[in-house]
Amino acid sequence: QSALTQPASVSGSPGQSITISCTGTSRDVGNYNLVSWYQQHPGKAPNLMIYEVNKRPSGVSDRFSGSKSGNTASLTISGLQAEDEADYYCCSYAGSSTFEVFGGGTKLTVL
Amino acid sequence: QVQLVQSGAEVKKPGASVKVSCKASGYTFTAYHLHWVRQAPGQGLEWMGWINPNSGGTVYAQMFQGRVTMTRDTSITAAYMELSRLRSDDTAVYYCARELTSGAVHYAFEIWGQGTMVTVSS
Numbered sequence: 001q002s003a004l005t006q007p008a009s010v011s012g013s014p015g016q017s018i019t020i021s022c023t024g025t026s027r028d029v030g031n032y033n034l035v036s037w038y039q040q041h042p043g044k045a046p047n048l049m050i051y052e053v054n055k056r057p058s059g060v061s062d063r064f065s066g067s068k069s070g071n072t073a074s075l076t077i078s079g080l081q082a083e084d085e086a087d088y089y090c091c092s093y094a095g096s097s098t099f100e101v102f103g104g105g106t107k108l109t110v111l
Numbered sequence: 112q113v114q115l116v117q118s119g120a121e122v123k124k125p126g127a128s129v130k131v132s133c134k135a136s137g138y139t140f141t142a143y144h145l146h147w148v149r150q151a152p153g154q155g156l157e158w159m160g161w162i163n164p165n166s167g168g169t170v171y172a173q174m175f176q177g178r179v180t181m182t183r184d185t186s187i188t189a190a191y192m193e194l195s196r197l198r199s200d201d202t203a204v205y206y207c208a209r210e211l212t213s214g215a216v217h218y219a220f221e222i223w224g225q226g227t228m229v230t231v232s233s
Contacts, residue, residue: 038220045206051211105155
């Protein structure tokens with residue numbers, strides 16, 4: 001069982017927007033602005049899409065955005081494209097005892 | 112270009128140890144922390160710890176304390192992750208990943224190695 005809770009799957013049609021939630025606790029997501037999101041295509045290493053809740057690394061499309069409210073972080077993908085179909089993982093710092101925790105991952109299907 | 116290249120797949124027996132290498136190039140090796148993350152087949156990601164290549168300082172996830180050792184060799188810009196007393200549930204792809212920001216640990220893993228499959232089987 002993962003420390004952060006994500007929906008197992010989400011889906012959307014090309015051009016639509018989807019949001020993936022990531023629910024933690026006041027010991028992790030709710031207490032630190034160190035939430036990141038990763039995209040992983042089958043058989044590949046993950047790619048950093050969002051860091052520090054809502055910042056995009058250089059080269060990541062502005063169709064990807066992040067936010068946080070209380071103990072829940074969210075990743076929104078607008079203008080869905082076929083190549084967005086992948087697994088998405090959230091990750092949060094959880095203090096100097098646990099350090100870092102991941103969500104269980106969400107499979108995004110582009111219909 | 113900035114890249115991390117890992118060593119090849121390993122097959123180990125239960126109780127043995129494995130040492131995975133991560134060769135860095137294209138940037139100042141000592142400027143960025145390196146993390147290790149693993150992924151069991153069909154499962155999610157699991158953070159194992161990090162090493163500061165400059166000082167050699169390390170932080171390990173509690174569940175790996177006592178079994179994992181992370182080291183580095185600055186002369187060849189390589190980092191290593193050794194996991195001992197292997198069990199079948201250690202079967203996974205092991206990744207090294209570089210921090211986004213130099214000199215800091217923000218747990219933003221910007222550059223990833225290609226992964227090393229470690230299979231533990233009798």
